[in-house]
Amino acid sequence: MQRQSRLKRELQLLSTEPPTGISCWQVADNMEQLRAQVVGGSGSPYEGGVFSLEVAVPERYPFQPPRLQFLTPIYHPNIDTAGRICLDILKPPPEGAWRPALNLSSVLTSIQLLMNEPNPEDPLMADIAREYKYHRAAYTATAREWTEKHAKPRDAAAGSQKRAETAKKPRPGLQ
Numbered sequence: 001m002q003r004q005s006r007l008k009r010e011l012q013l014l015s016t017e018p019p020t021g022i023s024c025w026q027v028a029d030n031m032e033q034l035r036a037q038v039v040g041g042s043g044s045p046y047e048g049g050v051f052s053l054e055v056a057v058p059e060r061y062p063f064q065p066p067r068l069q070f071l072t073p074i075y076h077p078n079i080d081t082a083g084r085i086c087l088d089i090l091k092p093p094p095e096g097a098w099r100p101a102l103n104l105s106s107v108l109t110s111i112q113l114l115m116n117e118p119n120p121e122d123p124l125m126a127d128i129a130r131e132y133k134y135h136r137a138a139y140t141a142t143a144r145e146w147t148e149k150h151a152k153p154r155d156a157a158a159g160s161q162k163r164a165e166t167a168k169k170p171r172p173g174l175q
Contacts, residue, residue, distance in 0.1 A: 003061045007031050010104045022108045024055065032057050036068070036108055040151065041116040045143035046074070049151030053083075053111070055104065065090050065098035066107060075139075075146040077118045077129035086124040087114055 011034075014024045021039035034055035040046025051074060056067040068090060070083035078086040088097040089110055123129035131139040 003057065003059065004031055006062060007057060007104075014105055019105055019109050019112075021112060022105070024104055024108060032059075034066075034104075036104075038108060038112045038115065040147060041112060044116045045140045046115050046147050046151070049147040050153055051115070051151050053108075062100040062103070064092060065096070065102075066104065068107065068111065073146060073150040074115070075128065075143040076115065077120050077123040077125050077132050078114055080124040084124060085111060085114070086119075086122055087111065088122075 008031075011024065011026060014022070018024075021041070022036065024034055024036040027033040027035055034057065036053040036055050038051045038053065040049040040051065050072075052071040054069045054071055056069075058064040058066065068085055070079055070085065073081070073083075080086075087110060089102060089107060090096065090098065092098045118129075118132055120129035120132045128139065131142075
């Protein structure tokens with residue numbers, strides 16, 4: 001019951017006073033499954049990109065952190081190819097820094113900040129972290145390329161056509 005009322009308040013606040021470049025909403029009537037979008041920050045290689053995330057809210061929220069995963073591919077040292085995120089506030093103590101005082105807004109804002117300022121000292125993708133540290137121009141170029149390819153909004157007609165083509169393709173493992 002506490003989780004439900006808290007989530008309602010948090011979602012209401014996110015819809016009426018969202019942090020800049022962040023949105024979050026319920027999937028159908030399911031309070032456990034949410035979707036979020038984070039816009040890449042100005043001056044970062046993700047600028048202009050719209051990145052979608054899946055948010056799973058555990059039964060013990062806010063005493064356990066939500067689980068977030070990028071649905072949009074992103075080239076980043078702290079986000080792996082499956083969309084998992086390495087961020088201390090997404091882990092409970094003693095390994096992490098999650099506290100019940102944190103909320104979805106603060107988590108999504110922290111993810112947006114992480115996108116703009118990667119932490120190469122605690123990477124999920126060691127090769128991207130090395131590139132970020134020692135070949136910043138190559139990292140920036142690749143991150144911009146991925147943003148253009150995967151996260152830039154397309155015109156409605158092109159997006160509908162692409163979704164239709166994707167829907168026709170058989171998904172691996174489902175044949």
